[in-house]
Amino acid sequence: MDSTEPRIIVNSVTKEFTLRHRRALKDIAIAALTRQDVGINHFRAVDEVSFSVNEGETVALLGYNGSGKSTLLKLISGVLHPDQGTVLTRGRVAGLIEVGAGFHPDLTGRENVFLNGAILGMQKHEIEQQYDSIVEFSEIEKFMDTEVKFYSSGMFLRLAFSVAIHCSPEVFLIDEILAVGDEPFQKKCIRRIKDLRDSGKTLVIVSHDLDMVSALCERGILVEHGKMVMDGPTGDVVKQMRG
Numbered sequence: 228m229d230s231t232e233p234r235i236i237v238n239s240v241t242k243e244f245t246l247r248h249r250r251a252l253k254d255i256a257i258a259a260l261t262r263q264d265v266g267i268n269h270f271r272a273v274d275e276v277s278f279s280v281n282e283g284e285t286v287a288l289l290g291y292n293g294s295g296k297s298t299l300l301k302l303i304s305g306v307l308h309p310d311q312g313t314v315l316t317r318g319r320v321a322g323l324i325e326v327g328a329g330f331h332p333d334l335t336g337r338e339n340v341f342l343n344g345a346i347l348g349m350q351k352h353e354i355e356q357q358y359d360s361i362v363e364f365s366e367i368e369k370f371m372d373t374e375v376k377f378y379s380s381g382m383f384l385r386l387a388f389s390v391a392i393h394c395s396p397e398v399f400l401i402d403e404i405l406a407v408g409d410e411p412f413q414k415k416c417i418r419r420i421k422d423l424r425d426s427g428k429t430l431v432i433v434s435h436d437l438d439m440v441s442a443l444c445e446r447g448i449l450v451e452h453g454k455m456v457m458d459g460p461t462g463d464v465v466k467q468m469r470g
Protein backbone atom coordinates (compact mmCIF):
# COMPACT_ATOMS: atom_id res chain seq x y z
CA MET A 228 0.00 0.00 0.00
CA ASP A 229 1.49 3.37 -0.85
CA SER A 230 1.07 6.45 1.31
CA THR A 231 -0.97 8.32 -1.29
CA GLU A 232 -3.88 5.95 -0.77
CA PRO A 233 -6.70 7.41 1.33
CA ARG A 234 -6.68 6.90 5.10
CA ILE A 235 -10.48 6.49 5.15
CA ILE A 236 -12.84 5.28 2.43
CA VAL A 237 -16.57 5.40 3.09
CA ASN A 238 -18.25 3.70 0.17
CA SER A 239 -22.02 3.93 -0.27
CA VAL A 240 -22.63 3.32 3.43
CA THR A 241 -26.09 2.89 4.87
CA LYS A 242 -27.03 2.28 8.51
CA GLU A 243 -30.56 1.62 9.62
CA PHE A 244 -31.93 1.60 13.13
CA THR A 245 -35.13 0.12 14.41
CA LEU A 246 -37.57 2.58 15.89
CA ARG A 247 -39.61 0.95 18.61
CA HIS A 248 -42.69 2.77 19.81
CA ARG A 249 -43.90 1.97 23.28
CA ARG A 250 -47.39 0.57 23.25
CA ALA A 251 -49.69 -0.75 25.96
CA LEU A 252 -49.94 -4.55 26.02
CA LYS A 253 -53.60 -4.28 24.98
CA ASP A 254 -52.69 -2.24 21.86
CA ILE A 255 -50.00 -4.79 20.89
CA ALA A 256 -52.48 -7.66 21.31
CA ILE A 257 -55.12 -5.89 19.21
CA ALA A 258 -52.54 -4.96 16.54
CA ALA A 259 -51.33 -8.59 16.42
CA LEU A 260 -54.88 -9.97 16.17
CA THR A 261 -55.90 -7.52 13.47
CA ARG A 262 -52.51 -7.91 11.74
CA GLN A 263 -51.72 -4.22 12.03
CA ASP A 264 -48.28 -2.67 12.36
CA VAL A 265 -47.20 -3.12 16.01
CA GLY A 266 -45.18 0.03 15.90
CA ILE A 267 -41.72 -1.17 14.88
CA ASN A 268 -40.20 0.52 11.89
CA HIS A 269 -36.79 1.15 10.42
CA PHE A 270 -35.20 4.39 9.49
CA ARG A 271 -31.92 5.29 7.86
CA ALA A 272 -29.59 7.18 10.17
CA VAL A 273 -26.92 7.13 7.41
CA ASP A 274 -28.11 6.94 3.83
CA GLU A 275 -25.73 5.92 1.03
CA VAL A 276 -22.86 8.15 2.09
CA SER A 277 -19.59 8.05 0.16
CA PHE A 278 -16.39 10.04 0.64
CA SER A 279 -12.72 9.45 1.21
CA VAL A 280 -10.20 11.20 3.42
CA ASN A 281 -6.55 11.47 2.48
CA GLU A 282 -3.53 11.40 4.72
CA GLY A 283 -3.16 14.68 6.61
CA GLU A 284 -6.68 15.90 5.87
CA THR A 285 -8.74 17.47 8.67
CA VAL A 286 -12.46 16.94 8.26
CA ALA A 287 -15.41 18.26 10.26
CA LEU A 288 -18.65 16.27 10.08
CA LEU A 289 -21.32 18.93 10.41
CA GLY A 290 -25.09 18.92 10.65
CA TYR A 291 -28.00 19.56 12.95
CA ASN A 292 -29.09 17.26 15.81
CA GLY A 293 -29.94 13.75 14.72
CA SER A 294 -28.54 14.16 11.20
CA GLY A 295 -26.32 11.07 11.52
CA LYS A 296 -22.85 12.51 12.29
CA SER A 297 -22.07 10.36 15.34
CA THR A 298 -23.38 7.25 13.62
CA LEU A 299 -21.08 7.98 10.68
CA LEU A 300 -18.11 8.44 13.01
CA LYS A 301 -18.94 5.16 14.80
CA LEU A 302 -19.04 3.42 11.43
CA ILE A 303 -15.58 4.81 10.61
CA SER A 304 -14.22 3.75 14.01
CA GLY A 305 -15.64 0.24 13.64
CA VAL A 306 -17.89 0.51 16.71
CA LEU A 307 -20.82 0.04 14.31
CA HIS A 308 -20.98 -1.98 11.11
CA PRO A 309 -22.78 -0.72 8.01
CA ASP A 310 -25.91 -2.50 6.75
CA GLN A 311 -24.80 -1.71 3.22
CA GLY A 312 -21.58 -0.41 1.74
CA THR A 313 -18.05 -0.57 3.11
CA VAL A 314 -15.75 1.42 5.36
CA LEU A 315 -12.00 1.03 5.02
CA THR A 316 -9.35 2.66 7.17
CA ARG A 317 -5.56 2.53 6.84
CA GLY A 318 -3.26 2.84 9.85
CA ARG A 319 -3.89 3.04 13.59
CA VAL A 320 -7.26 4.60 14.36
CA ALA A 321 -7.99 6.19 17.75
CA GLY A 322 -11.57 7.16 18.41
CA LEU A 323 -12.82 9.38 21.22
CA ILE A 324 -16.47 8.85 20.65
CA GLU A 325 -18.34 8.16 23.85
CA VAL A 326 -17.39 9.10 27.39
CA GLY A 327 -16.21 5.95 29.16
CA ALA A 328 -16.11 3.76 26.02
CA GLY A 329 -13.18 1.34 26.11
CA PHE A 330 -13.03 1.54 29.92
CA HIS A 331 -14.08 -1.14 32.39
CA PRO A 332 -15.91 0.37 35.37
CA ASP A 333 -14.52 -2.09 37.95
CA LEU A 334 -10.88 -1.55 36.97
CA THR A 335 -8.72 1.27 38.25
CA GLY A 336 -7.50 4.16 36.12
CA ARG A 337 -4.08 2.48 35.92
CA GLU A 338 -5.57 -0.87 34.78
CA ASN A 339 -7.78 0.92 32.29
CA VAL A 340 -4.79 2.67 30.72
CA PHE A 341 -3.47 -0.80 29.86
CA LEU A 342 -6.89 -2.03 28.70
CA ASN A 343 -7.62 1.06 26.61
CA GLY A 344 -4.09 1.16 25.20
CA ALA A 345 -4.40 -2.50 24.14
CA ILE A 346 -7.78 -1.78 22.49
CA LEU A 347 -6.04 1.01 20.56
CA GLY A 348 -3.41 -1.44 19.36
CA MET A 349 -0.52 -0.60 21.71
CA GLN A 350 1.85 -3.32 22.93
CA LYS A 351 2.24 -3.73 26.71
CA HIS A 352 5.84 -2.46 26.69
CA GLU A 353 4.75 0.57 24.65
CA ILE A 354 2.10 1.41 27.28
CA GLU A 355 4.61 0.89 30.10
CA GLN A 356 7.02 3.27 28.37
CA GLN A 357 4.32 5.93 27.90
CA TYR A 358 2.54 5.41 31.23
CA ASP A 359 4.05 8.35 33.14
CA SER A 360 3.49 10.70 30.26
CA ILE A 361 -0.14 9.52 29.87
CA VAL A 362 -0.81 10.20 33.57
CA GLU A 363 0.98 13.55 33.45
CA PHE A 364 -1.10 14.78 30.50
CA SER A 365 -4.34 13.66 32.17
CA GLU A 366 -3.50 15.53 35.41
CA ILE A 367 -5.40 12.94 37.48
CA GLU A 368 -2.40 11.23 39.14
CA LYS A 369 -4.20 11.02 42.49
CA PHE A 370 -7.02 8.93 41.03
CA MET A 371 -5.04 6.36 39.06
CA ASP A 372 -5.67 3.67 41.69
CA THR A 373 -9.39 4.46 41.95
CA GLU A 374 -11.96 2.32 40.09
CA VAL A 375 -13.16 4.36 37.14
CA LYS A 376 -16.83 3.84 38.04
CA PHE A 377 -16.17 6.66 40.50
CA TYR A 378 -14.77 8.98 37.81
CA SER A 379 -16.57 12.08 36.63
CA SER A 380 -17.14 12.43 32.87
CA GLY A 381 -14.31 15.00 32.71
CA MET A 382 -11.93 12.53 34.36
CA PHE A 383 -12.87 9.86 31.80
CA LEU A 384 -12.18 12.34 29.02
CA ARG A 385 -8.79 13.25 30.52
CA LEU A 386 -7.62 9.67 30.64
CA ALA A 387 -9.17 8.59 27.33
CA PHE A 388 -7.77 11.59 25.45
CA SER A 389 -4.36 11.09 26.97
CA VAL A 390 -4.18 7.38 26.06
CA ALA A 391 -5.44 8.13 22.55
CA ILE A 392 -2.77 10.73 21.77
CA HIS A 393 -0.03 8.52 23.24
CA CYS A 394 -0.91 5.63 20.93
CA SER A 395 0.35 7.73 17.98
CA PRO A 396 -2.73 7.28 15.83
CA GLU A 397 -2.56 7.90 12.10
CA VAL A 398 -6.29 8.63 12.15
CA PHE A 399 -7.89 10.46 15.08
CA LEU A 400 -11.70 10.51 15.39
CA ILE A 401 -13.28 12.85 17.92
CA ASP A 402 -16.94 13.32 18.77
CA GLU A 403 -18.42 16.08 20.97
CA ILE A 404 -16.61 14.49 23.92
CA LEU A 405 -14.31 17.51 24.47
CA ALA A 406 -17.34 19.44 25.71
CA VAL A 407 -17.25 17.57 29.06
CA GLY A 408 -13.74 18.85 29.83
CA ASP A 409 -13.16 22.06 31.77
CA GLU A 410 -11.89 25.05 29.79
CA PRO A 411 -8.16 24.72 30.56
CA PHE A 412 -8.20 21.01 29.64
CA GLN A 413 -10.22 21.67 26.47
CA LYS A 414 -7.63 24.24 25.41
CA LYS A 415 -4.84 21.77 26.12
CA CYS A 416 -6.64 19.12 24.02
CA ILE A 417 -7.13 21.55 21.15
CA ARG A 418 -3.43 22.46 21.21
CA ARG A 419 -2.61 18.75 21.04
CA ILE A 420 -5.09 18.21 18.19
CA LYS A 421 -3.42 21.10 16.31
CA ASP A 422 -0.03 19.43 16.87
CA LEU A 423 -1.40 16.18 15.43
CA ARG A 424 -2.81 18.08 12.46
CA ASP A 425 0.47 19.93 11.90
CA SER A 426 2.39 16.66 12.00
CA GLY A 427 0.27 15.36 9.12
CA LYS A 428 -2.20 13.12 10.96
CA THR A 429 -5.71 12.61 9.65
CA LEU A 430 -8.51 14.04 11.78
CA VAL A 431 -12.27 13.66 11.64
CA ILE A 432 -14.18 15.75 14.17
CA VAL A 433 -17.88 15.95 15.02
CA SER A 434 -18.83 19.13 16.83
CA HIS A 435 -21.46 21.82 17.06
CA ASP A 436 -18.76 24.33 17.95
CA LEU A 437 -18.55 25.79 14.47
CA ASP A 438 -15.83 28.29 15.37
CA MET A 439 -13.64 25.56 16.82
CA VAL A 440 -14.03 23.24 13.83
CA SER A 441 -13.45 26.14 11.43
CA ALA A 442 -10.13 26.74 13.18
CA LEU A 443 -9.17 23.05 13.22
CA CYS A 444 -10.50 21.57 9.99
CA GLU A 445 -9.92 22.53 6.39
CA ARG A 446 -12.74 20.41 5.00
CA GLY A 447 -16.37 20.18 6.06
CA ILE A 448 -18.90 17.50 5.23
CA LEU A 449 -22.52 18.48 5.84
CA VAL A 450 -24.97 15.72 6.72
CA GLU A 451 -28.75 16.16 6.62
CA HIS A 452 -31.18 13.35 7.45
CA GLY A 453 -28.39 10.81 6.99
CA LYS A 454 -27.38 12.08 3.56
CA MET A 455 -24.23 13.91 2.64
CA VAL A 456 -25.38 17.20 1.14
CA MET A 457 -22.16 19.23 0.93
CA ASP A 458 -18.42 18.56 0.91
CA GLY A 459 -16.12 21.56 0.71
CA PRO A 460 -13.98 24.04 2.61
CA THR A 461 -15.19 24.20 6.25
CA GLY A 462 -15.80 27.96 5.97
CA ASP A 463 -18.24 27.44 3.07
CA VAL A 464 -20.09 24.64 4.85
CA VAL A 465 -20.37 26.66 8.07
CA LYS A 466 -21.66 29.65 6.05
CA GLN A 467 -24.31 27.42 4.49
CA MET A 468 -25.36 26.11 7.94
CA ARG A 469 -25.59 29.59 9.39
CA GLY A 470 -27.70 30.53 6.39
Ligand SMILES: Nc1ncnc2c1ncn2[C@@H]1O[C@H](COP(=O)(O)OP(=O)(O)OP(=O)(O)O)[C@@H](O)[C@H]1O
Nearest residue numbers: 244245246272290291292293294295296297298299
Ligand atom coordinates in the same frame (compact mmCIF):
# COMPACT_ATOMS: atom_id res chain seq x y z
N1 LIG B 1 -28.43 2.80 18.64
C1 LIG B 1 -29.42 3.48 18.10
N2 LIG B 1 -30.66 2.95 18.02
C2 LIG B 1 -31.67 3.63 17.44
N3 LIG B 1 -31.55 4.86 16.90
C3 LIG B 1 -30.34 5.43 16.97
C4 LIG B 1 -29.21 4.79 17.55
N4 LIG B 1 -28.13 5.62 17.44
C5 LIG B 1 -28.57 6.72 16.81
N5 LIG B 1 -29.88 6.62 16.52
C6 LIG B 1 -30.69 7.59 15.81
O1 LIG B 1 -30.03 7.90 14.60
C7 LIG B 1 -30.20 9.27 14.26
C8 LIG B 1 -28.84 9.89 14.04
O2 LIG B 1 -28.19 9.92 15.31
P1 LIG B 1 -26.73 10.51 15.48
O3 LIG B 1 -26.39 10.37 16.93
O4 LIG B 1 -25.84 9.90 14.48
O5 LIG B 1 -26.96 12.04 15.10
P2 LIG B 1 -26.01 13.29 15.28
O6 LIG B 1 -26.02 14.01 13.98
O7 LIG B 1 -24.70 12.89 15.84
O8 LIG B 1 -26.85 14.11 16.35
P3 LIG B 1 -26.42 15.15 17.51
O9 LIG B 1 -25.91 16.37 16.82
O10 LIG B 1 -27.72 15.40 18.20
O11 LIG B 1 -25.41 14.47 18.39
C9 LIG B 1 -31.00 9.89 15.39
O12 LIG B 1 -32.36 9.96 14.98
C10 LIG B 1 -30.83 8.92 16.55
O13 LIG B 1 -31.97 8.90 17.38
